[in-house]
Amino acid sequence: MEQNTSQRECRKCLLIDAEAGKEKEIVYRYICELPKAEKTPENIFQERLESCRMCEWLSLATCQACGCFVEVRAAVKKHKCPYHKW
Template identity: 40%
Template sequence: MEEATQPKVCRCLLRDMTGENDYLRSVERYRATMPRRLRTPDALYETRLACCRDCEALQNGTCMQCGCYVEMRAARSDMHCPLTAPRW
């Protein structure tokens, strides 16, 4: 009897995934064209992503709490972590 294999789940950001990544390019365009008043400053953006990278809800660049790409949510200064006890 052959064992069923589960798809590998990566607790990583889109930027950590290898190969062609159209989703990452889309996120980068989104952030680059966002009005400055809505864009999270670079240092805070990186802090937010570090929190997401350590979160159990992160799977393949997606927050399993809300279904968004974490890099998109973290990019907006008016957004927050969707957990009941937000990480950021």
């Protein structure tokens, strides 16, 4: 039996890689509206996300170690990775 690959979810993807949806819209609106003083600079944000993409704790855009959407966690300057990967 052939599986419909277009409906499979990528467990190692972030919301930015996903099709438009409510979670993606809410998370990216939250990130967009963060005060500049609290927001991670874009280059550091991208470095953090690259670490998350390679991490065994990433599943369905969520960190299984802390329960956060990793993009939300990475977007806030003062936040840290629970496993000190960033």
